[in-house]
Amino acid sequence: MEGKQKNIVVVGASFAGILQSHCIMKHVIPKFPSHHLVLINPSPDFFWVVGAPRAAIDDKMVPDEKVFLKIADGFKQYSSDRYTLITGTATGIDTEQRIVQYRTEKGIEEVPYHALLLATGGKTPSPLFSPFPSTEQTREAMRVFREALPQARSIVIGGGGACAVEIGGEIGDFLNTAARRFAATPTNLKAKITLVTKGTKLLPTLSTAAATQAEKYLNRVGANVVYGRKVIETVPQNAGRTIETLVAIKGEKVKIHLDDGEVLEADIFIPAFHGKPSTSYVPQHLLTDTNHIKTNPSTLRVDDAGPRVFAIGECSSAFGGASMHIVDQTKVITTNLKRDLRAFVDGKERPDTGRDRIYEQYTKPSQFVPIGRSKGVGQLFGWWLPSWVVWILKGRTYMVGITHWYTAGDMVKKEDVWKYE
Numbered sequence: 246m247e248g249k250q251k252n253i254v255v256v257g258a259s260f261a262g263i264l265q266s267h268c269i270m271k272h273v274i275p276k277f278p279s280h281h282l283v284l285i286n287p288s289p290d291f292f293w294v295v296g297a298p299r300a301a302i303d304d305k306m307v308p309d310e311k312v313f314l315k316i317a318d319g320f321k322q323y324s325s326d327r328y329t330l331i332t333g334t335a336t337g338i339d340t341e342q343r344i345v346q347y348r349t350e351k352g353i354e355e356v357p358y359h360a361l362l363l364a365t366g367g368k369t370p371s372p373l374f375s376p377f378p379s380t381e382q383t384r385e386a387m388r389v390f391r392e393a394l395p396q397a398r399s400i401v402i403g404g405g406g407a408c409a410v411e412i413g414g415e416i417g418d419f420l421n422t423a424a425r426r427f428a429a430t431p432t433n434l435k436a437k438i439t440l441v442t443k444g445t446k447l448l449p450t451l452s453t454a455a456a457t458q459a460e461k462y463l464n465r466v467g468a469n470v471v472y473g474r475k476v477i478e479t480v481p482q483n484a485g486r487t488i489e490t491l492v493a494i495k496g497e498k499v500k501i502h503l504d505d506g507e508v509l510e511a512d513i514f515i516p517a518f519h520g521k522p523s524t525s526y527v528p529q530h531l532l533t534d535t536n537h538i539k540t541n542p543s544t545l546r547v548d549d550a551g552p553r554v555f556a557i558g559e560c561s562s563a564f565g566g567a568s569m570h571i572v573d574q575t576k577v578i579t580t581n582l583k584r585d586l587r588a589f590v591d592g593k594e595r596p597d598t599g600r601d602r603i604y605e606q607y608t609k610p611s612q613f614v615p616i617g618r619s620k621g622v623g624q625l626f627g628w629w630l631p632s633w634v635v636w637i638l639k640g641r642t643y644m645v646g647i648t649h650w651y652t653a654g655d656m657v658k659k660e661d662v663w664k665y666e
């Protein structure tokens with residue numbers, strides 16, 4: 246596929262990969278006539294994971310077509326000879342030969358790269374919240390979960406972060422009652438919902454005040470929180486981590502063993518813990534001890550992988566954890582990529598083509614966490630947000646109206662030209 250054509254290969258097409266690819270199609274490819282984008286992703290769909298906590302409950306509230314969106318549709322705006330979309334899973338990278346190997350339905354294939362951007366994110370323990378290994382699996386997980394949920398009388402959720410709080414709030418709102426303003430803690434509950442967190446507060450990213458408020462809203466939908474305990478194992482093993490173990494099998498309750506010896510029983514266990522990076526295809530010497538890709542925190546290059554290799558998003562060691570960080574990372578990578586492409590002339594690197602744009606991560610807390618369909622907590626750049634603002638910004642529709650910001654690259658439509666370019 247290369248020859249005279251120089252491939253810019255992007256691996257992964259979720260928040261980071263799709264946004265970076267649109268940035269390249271809009272602001273890099275038009276300036277570099279011999280360059281071609283190749284985007285490799287295991288599924289032809291982009292998954293709007295932000296909407297997953299409500300979409301997983303009932304497809305009438307958030308229909309599948311709002312959270313599973315065709316990647317190809319967003320690329321119709323570009324000339325088809327400037328890009329190639331591949332449905333495949335990367336299985337290896339050869340940094341000497343500058344080749345990515347990937348698996349498709351036809352078998353193992355490979356593509357040479359002139360520049361490489363790694364955006365393979367992470368995999369959540371529950372298949373409800375991850376587009377990996379495929380969105381077909383995510384859809385099936387949601388179908389199984391939606392069918393079983395109305396009959397469930399006990400649900401245990403592992404974790405105290407945003408994913409756990411959001412899914413707990415949605416289930417409580419759906420099965421028990423809404424967290425309306427003056428509602429007392431409900432007594433006649435249809436389902437008992439328990440969140441188990443090893444932390445001493447919910448929502449580690451947010452302030453203690455926001456976390457305390459989140460617990461109050463959870464209580465109003467009939468969900469309780471157990472603090473300072475860790476789930477050490479489940480029976481059956483891997484409960485909630487595969488489609489087969491998403492819900493209790495043949496009415497047998499799932500047993501959830503905690504580190505203090507207590508055993509909880511539930512019809513459904515949801516492991517809403519942090520995911521692990523999806524980097525098994527990356528050579529070991531390019532990984533940190535947590536299996537993130539060793540990324541230069543200033544330039545976002547993977548220095549040990551040779552020239553013109555970058556990592557972005559959750560797979561990168563330089564990622565701060567929220568999709569707003571991805572937007573800032575695309576700006577830095579796009580500038581530095583253009584610089585690197587300009588530096589390569591007649592098969593040689595020229596070191597003198599300008600300075601690198603430096604990534605500075607915004608650290609003030611910013612997170613919106615809906616709790617059911619009427620309440621929520623959040624902060625924006627450190628500022629506390631009232632519940633109704635969180636509802637307007639996210640809880641009303643889980644932002645399904647702005648998916649085109651990513652899938653069509655509308656968020657990066659305007660080129661962010663750096664002053665030193």
Ligand SMILES: Cc1cc2nc3c(=O)[nH]c(=O)nc-3n(C[C@H](O)[C@H](O)[C@H](O)COP(=O)(O)OP(=O)(O)OC[C@H]3O[C@@H](n4cnc5c(N)ncnc54)[C@H](O)[C@@H]3O)c2cc1C
Pocket residue numbers: 256257258259260261262285286287288294295296297298333334335336364365366367368369374376377378379408523526557558559560566567568569
């Ligand atoms: C339930 C939930 C709700 C969330 N809500 C928010 C929110 O409201 N706001 C916010 O800022 N963040 C939110 N997040 C976090 C946000 O989803 C992540 O920060 C974001 O998904 C990271 O994007 P990414 O592209 O780096 O990785 P991922 O989204 O993990 O995507 C990685 C992509 O790479 C693909 N891939 C993996 N391995 C390979 C391979 N070997 N070859 C090819 N492709 C591969 C995957 O299939 C996937 O398409 C939420 C997370 C969850 C779980």
